[in-house]
Amino acid sequence: MLRVEHLKIGELPPLTFVVPDGECLAVEGPSGSGKTRLLRAIADLDPARGQVFVDGAERCEMSAPRWRKLVRYVSAEPAWWTPTPRQSFPDNERALEKVERGMASLALPLKLLDRSLSQLSTGERQRLAVLRALIDEPRVLLLDEPTSALGPEHSGLVEELLRYQLISNCSAVLVSHDLGQIKRLADARLQLGPSRSMRPPPKGLQR
Amino acid sequence: MNPEMGYVNLDVWDLLLAAALILLNAAISLGLSLGLGRTLALSAVRMVVQLALVGYVLGWIFTQSSPLWTVLAATVMIAVAAYEIRARQERRLKGIGSYFLGLGTLLFVSTLITVYAVSTIIAPDPWYSPRYILPILGMILGNTMTGIALTLSTLSDATARERNAIEARLALGENRFTAMSDALRQAVRTGMLPVLNAMAASGIVSLPGMMTGQILAGLEPVEAAKYQIMIMFTIAGATSLGIVIAGCAAVLLLTDERHRLRLDRLESKA
Numbered sequence: 001m002l003r004v005e006h007l008k009i010g011e012l013p014p015l016t017f018v019v020p021d022g023e024c025l026a027v028e029g030p031s032g033s034g035k036t037r038l039l040r041a042i043a044d045l046d047p048a049r050g051q052v053f054v055d056g057a058e059r060c061e062m063s064a065p066r067w068r069k070l071v072r073y074v075s076a077e078p079a080w081w082t083p084t085p086r087q088s089f090p091d092n093e094r095a096l097e098k099v100e101r102g103m104a105s106l107a108l109p110l111k112l113l114d115r116s117l118s119q120l121s122t123g124e125r126q127r128l129a130v131l132r133a134l135i136d137e138p139r140v141l142l143l144d145e146p147t148s149a150l151g152p153e154h155s156g157l158v159e160e161l162l163r164y165q166l167i168s169n170c171s172a173v174l175v176s177h178d179l180g181q182i183k184r185l186a187d188a189r190l191q192l193g194p195s196r197s198m199r200p201p202p203k204g205l206q207r
Numbered sequence: 208m209n210p211e212m213g214y215v216n217l218d219v220w221d222l223l224l225a226a227a228l229i230l231l232n233a234a235i236s237l238g239l240s241l242g243l244g245r246t247l248a249l250s251a252v253r254m255v256v257q258l259a260l261v262g263y264v265l266g267w268i269f270t271q272s273s274p275l276w277t278v279l280a281a282t283v284m285i286a287v288a289a290y291e292i293r294a295r296q297e298r299r300l301k302g303i304g305s306y307f308l309g310l311g312t313l314l315f316v317s318t319l320i321t322v323y324a325v326s327t328i329i330a331p332d333p334w335y336s337p338r339y340i341l342p343i344l345g346m347i348l349g350n351t352m353t354g355i356a357l358t359l360s361t362l363s364d365a366t367a368r369e370r371n372a373i374e375a376r377l378a379l380g381e382n383r384f385t386a387m388s389d390a391l392r393q394a395v396r397t398g399m400l401p402v403l404n405a406m407a408a409s410g411i412v413s414l415p416g417m418m419t420g421q422i423l424a425g426l427e428p429v430e431a432a433k434y435q436i437m438i439m440f441t442i443a444g445a446t447s448l449g450i451v452i453a454g455c456a457a458v459l460l461l462t463d464e465r466h467r468l469r470l471d472r473l474e475s476k477a
Contacts, residue, residue: 043378044465064466069380079371081389132379 002042002071002140002171007050009034009041014050017190019140019171024162026174026182029192035175036076038192039142042173043073054139072138076145076175078129085120085128086113095135102131106157122149130158134165141165141172147181159185214425226251268337277337281321281344285313288352295356298363298473304460312355312453317347320445328437343441346417350402350442351449358398358450362457363473365390373468383462384455391454398450402443409439 001021006014012034019025027035041048044059044067052059052071059067082088089099103110106127112120120128126149133141143162147155155178162185166172176182182189229251236243268276292309299305321344326334329343366373369390376386384391409415410432414422417438421431463469 045374045378045467047463047465047467064464065377065380065382068378068466073378075371075375075378077371079375081369081372081376129375136380 001053001055002173003051003053004042005051005053007038007041007048007052009037009048012192015190019173019188021169021171022166023187024166024172024174024185026176026186026189027192028182028189033192035192036144039073039144039173039175042140043068043071043142045073069136070138071140071142072133073142074130074133074144074146076148078126078132080117080125080129083116084114085117085132088132089113089135098135099131102134102161103128105161106131107154123151123154126150127154127158130161134161139170141170143172143174143176145175145177147176147178155181214423265337265341268341272333272336274335277335277340280337280341281318284341284344284348285317286310288317288348289313292352292356292359296360296363298360298367298475300363300457300460301472301474304472308359308453308456308460309352309355312449312456313348313351316351316445316449316452317344320347320441320448324437324441328441342417343438346438347442347445350405351446353401354398354446354450355453357401358394358454359457361397362390362394362454363461365393366461366468367470367473370468370470377466377468383466383468384458386466386468387458387462391458394457395450395454398454399447402446406439406443409435415439 002019004018005016007016008014015038017025027038029035037046040046041050042052044052044064054067054070059071080088089095099113100110103112108124108127108131112124112128117125126146130143130146141162146162147158150158159181162172166185172185174182174185229247232247233244235241236247264280268280289306289310292313293299293305296305300308321340324343324347325331325339329339331339366387373386373390377383405415415435415438418428418431418435421434422428426434461469461472
């Protein structure tokens with residue numbers, strides 16, 4: 001369970017909300033309203049005042065690398081630093097098995113693992129980045145436009161994979177411009193925006 | 208010493224004859240209208256004044272042979288080198304950290320290596336004799352300074368360029384040194400290159416300045432070569448130590464205790 005209390009992002013009023021286990025919160029708002037900044041602040045990639053808890057533990061109670069093993073931010077522009085995708089995945093049998101299963105479910109041929117990253121399409125890199133984020137089983141997923149480079153068919157596969165994570169008790173915060181996707185995945189919605197005042201969190205958010 | 212190999216004094220006329228050669232530069236600048244006349248004159252005058260001044264100051268310090276004056280001169284040299292490191296950065300770290308990055312590293316490395324080289328390798332009597340300490344320190348500082356400046360500017364450029372990759376690694380739970388290891392490795396390698404090249408090329412492409420000086424001063428070439436070898440190793444050691452310390456310190460300054468990448472701590476490009 002993710003709990004955010006009085007988190008201060010830029011000019012926005014302090015944000016307080018809860019995302020229970022197995023649920024997905026969609027964050028909406030125009031460009032520049034702070035959606036990405038909110039996700040980065042929750043992952044502790046940017047300094048922000050306020051508290052963030054996962055299963056009752058505040059981020060400051062553990063080291064930042066440990067926190068980011070629990071709270072996984074998936075950037076809208078996934079970056080790679082290795083020559084091939086394989087080197088970016090953990091190198092043990094159990095992880096490899098999960099990678100193979102994940103790749104099959106995302107319609108990615110296994111041989112892509114050893115192909116040079118510059119030869120992969122944007123969509124292939126994006127699907128691999130989502131998979132990379134899931135392998136070590138984080139508790140909370142922060143997804144920034146996870147299907148922006150994908151067509152409807154592959155978006156559906158990614159959504160299926162994410163829904164599976166939710167069923168296995170992850171929580172997720174989703175930023176997406178795809179209203180259909182928000183309808184399909186999100187259990188609650190959060191509207192950000194400088195012009196509009198914050199809506200009270202919808203049902204299911206306050207517990 | 209062989210009398211034929213003795214030291215030949217230069218008088219003012221000799222220097223004027225040498226200065227005549229700079230008229231060649233002036234003629235080229237005029238002929239090609241390079242507009243370098245002013246800069247040329249200024250640089251030449253600066254060079255003469257600075258070197259003459261250094262000659263007199265060093266001469267005076269050598270006759271004093273007091274550790275106090277030696278330490279003072281060394282401090283000035285280190286401070287100027289530290290300033291130069293900062294001045295050569297296109298993107299500096301904001302705040303006081305950028306001063307301490309160069310100064311602290313140089314202070315530690317150059318003191319350590321100079322004292323080691325002079326007191327245990329050359330071992331003159333007394334070991335703190337400024338005639339040995341100051342020139343060795345100067346050579347170490349010059350090379351370490353270049354190495355550190357190169358390392359720091361490569362590191363900040365690489366970090367800014369690889370920002371997304373570094374943050375992706377941080378987001379996956381890597382610590383700041385692992386996440387920045389590619390940038391750091393690239394920076395350290397770049398900083399080492401001048402010294403590695405100097406070692407490989409010395410004696411074939413160019414005769415190192417110190418060796419030339421000692422030969423002109425009448426020392427046997429083999430003896431001069433031995434000195435040069437010692438100096439090269441000393442410089443290489445000091446440079447690599449300085450680069451690694453400054454590089455790691457810069458990684459710490461470019462990130463924070465929560466392992467966040469803090470590019471906001473870099474000044475924007477001038």
